[in-house]
Amino acid sequence: MTRTSFTFLVHPRTRVGEDLARVWKPLGRVPERVYDTALRRLPVAPATIAAVEVGGERVGHVVLVPFGARHLLEAPAEGRARVARAVDRAVALGSGVVGLGALTATVTGGGTSLRSRTDIAVTNGNAFTAATVEQQARDALDRFVTTGGRHVAVVGATGSVGSAVTRLLARDGGVERLTLVSRTAPRLAALAAEVGSRVAVSTATDLRSVVDADLVILLTASADAVIGPEHLSPAAVVLDATQPRNTSPRLLVERPDVTVLDGGVVDVPSLRLVGSDIGLPDGRAYACFAETAMLALSGQRGHFSIGNPGLDLVDRTRGLAADLAHLGFVPAAPTSFGRPVPTPAPAPAPAAAGGVAA
Structure with a gap:
């Protein structure tokens, strides 16, 4: 070599x-x-x-x-x-x-x-950023999404990394629904049409559309934080793969139920x-x-x-x-913001008849 x-x-x-x-x-x-x-x-x-x-x-x-x-x-x-x-x-x-x-x-x-x-x-x-983010997204769904859903929102879906991540998630399965968010409606429609035969997909140009997502992947080109506490569902997971990053540490204070992960590392x-x-x-x-x-x-x-x-x-x-x-x-x-994030402990097993743990 x-x-x-x-x-x-x-x-x-x-x-x-x-x-x-x-x-x-x-x-x-x-x-x-x-x-x-x-x-x-x-x-x-x-x-x-x-x-x-x-x-x-x-x-x-x-x-x-x-x-x-x-x-x-x-x-x-x-x-x-x-x-x-x-x-x-x-x-x-x-x-x-x-x-x-x-x-x-x-x-x-x-x-x-x-x-x-x-x-x-x-x-x-x-x-390689797309390859890494897709793997991190799948790991996040397995480790940190505790509600049982696999609804993923990709913010910046028509960008260079976002479009590749979208295609990977659709190609390789394991996701129940994709919400694709971008400011460019025609390109959004084309991308949705391309992947729609493999996964349920919706599109939006407004961040409010991610409020039902279990996992939100940020892949935008912005100098500011774009995701606020009002955009996220209870116990949502955010994978921020942007530089400059599009999340603020304040999000963890205002929404302690939310997990923010550093993406693309x-x-x-x-x-x-x-x-x-x-x-x-x-x-x-x-x-x-x-x-x-x-x-x-x-x-x-x-x-x-x-x-x-x-x-x-x-x-x-x-x-x-x-x-x-x-x-x-x-x-x-x-x-999360450079600090290790432990994997959540598994939920306790349901009690058997008579109140004895199974």
């Missing part, structure tokens, strides 16, 4: 100062309004903020795109230009593969604006970032990051996941993960 190195692109999330403090602590003291003005107006260069080690070997780098989540969503043309400069940086570092983290994938149309690049392989990481026990971290402890990675690493470790040549991944590409990432199983690349144990 011929390996290459990789670069993974990240950007400051909702609060720029908090993320930049990971690079250098004093940066966390700068007022947010200063960052907002500076990042919009100044041609700040992309920066290499960490080296990546897997299995004790240096295999890649993390490069920061100097544009926050809101900046990318509000000024996508400038965002694409800044991502392109970060890709140039990846080439200069000698990387053979570049992965698009968080909204750098969204603003480039899942990497389609980079398709003409021949100097580096591009992946948006969405194929995988275990790679020997993974270490030398320099800054990207919000996860050593040994854990976002699935899009993991996809980039797997491609480099497998000697990928040419673009991989661009735009919406087909299920063939999703299944290929599962094969790559199986080949690299000695290094991990499996869904992480459940966490």
Whole structure:
């Protein structure tokens, strides 16, 4: 197996100062309004903020795109230009593969604006993210849904990851009903028609439609929390696979009956970032990051996941993960806002006649 190195692109999330403090602590003291003005107006260069080690070997780098989540969503043309400069940086570092983290994938149309690049392989990481999220969703239904229902809502269903997760859930069975939520009604209708022969499906453009769901999967591109306590049924489970995340810790306070799980996170026990971290402890990675690493470790040549991944590409990432199983690349144990979540204890057996437990 011929390996290459990789670069993974990240950007400051909702609060720029908090993320930049990971690079250098004093940066966390700068007022947010200063960052907002500076990042919009100044041609700040992309920066290499960490080296990546897997299995004790240096295999890649993390490069920061100097544009926050809101900046990318509000000024996508400038965002694409800044991502392109970060890709140039990846080439200069000698990387053979570049992965698009968080909204750098969204603003480039899942990497389609980079398709003409021949100097580096591009992946948006969405194929392995879809594979990971689907597995986590099935595990969540088995472990945390105590009502007996298997009604799943996918918010952001027509997006790159959302459409793949929807197709996986419909293809592989085990779900009683799907509610697909998106702002794009025509694409929703087309997706529902595609999967409707395999599973009961409904569509909506309003979050209020998820109120009956046992499991809500969040796969949107937003800089804010989108799910509130009013949107969820009693004892609902939320799998938040977004970055920036679309749930707030306040949800656990206002709805203690609800379980919020961190989605799209995988275990790679020997993974270490030398320099800054990207919000996860050593040994854990976002699935899009993991996809980039797997491609480099497998000697990928040419673009991989661009735009919406087909299920063939999703299944290929599962094969790559199986080949690299000695290094991990499996869904992480459940966490909620980074904290371990124990599996609920099984319900007590019903009492037998005469009040004696069976």
